[in-house]
Amino acid sequence: MDVRRFWMQWVVMLGILLVFSHSAAAKEPSSWKVNILPQDKAVGVAVDDVITMTFSGAIQLKNSRDITDKSWLSLVQLVDEKKKKVAFAVKWNDSAKSLVIDPVGNLEAGKTYRVTLLAKKLKDARGELNPELSVAFATKAPVDNIAPQAVILPGHGAKQVKSGEKVTLQFAEEVALVSGETLSSKTAGKLVRVTDEQGRAVPHTVTWNKSKRTLTVKPKGKWQPHTSYHVHLVGGLLQDRAGNANNSQSSSFTSGAK
Incomplete structure (x- = not known):
């Protein structure tokens, strides 16, 4: 009886040791x-x-x-x-x-x-x-350090431009006024200057189309026939989303006959 009890205790102890050793191995990192x-x-x-x-x-x-x-x-x-x-x-x-x-x-x-x-x-x-x-x-996100630029039509050096043709300045990205004012047809007038071949200011209107990102310039009346005109986008008044201000841009064209 004592021998049987001894062996039973030994088996129990062996089982406990196996459980602990297995647990330790499982937890080993x-x-x-x-x-x-x-x-x-x-x-x-x-x-x-x-x-x-x-x-x-x-x-x-x-x-x-x-x-x-x-x-x-x-x-x-x-x-x-x-x-x-x-x-x-x-x-x-x-x-x-x-x-x-x-x-x-x-x-x-x-x-x-x-x-x-x-x-x-x-x-x-x-x-x-x-x-x-x-x-x-x-x-790192790309850094935008390129100033916004407009495509001006009619293109520089264009000839035989029709007397009622509009001048457009279209931007490839969203722009806003540096001053913080809302860019609209009411505030766009100061952005563009138009002069004739004698350097005289030409009365004109400027409108802004936000969805097309386009300034449209029209003379008050019509372009005079066979006359050269100079369109100037004033620099430093517009900026893109990255805060880059626009540079000055200029373009010249010559009107055709009436």
């Missing part, structure tokens, strides 16, 4: 620690930045071969926001356990990218295969 830069969800990343992966310990390919620069091309993936693969070059520093990923050409501004270390491609000193590791980041 992965040894894979990789520092990836840019960090996940980083924004404002420069378009010419490189991506780095720094490993906490020695690693090798899962087939136990040493890692080379070439081998990394099948271990890492870089894609854009449309999941299109982005070409890159790599440089592996084995002593520092650091990988530099250099996209071919600059990344696009204002776009999101994801870099991924594919799963089960590498193993550490304990023989543990790597999990998939991935970060996404966004590049």
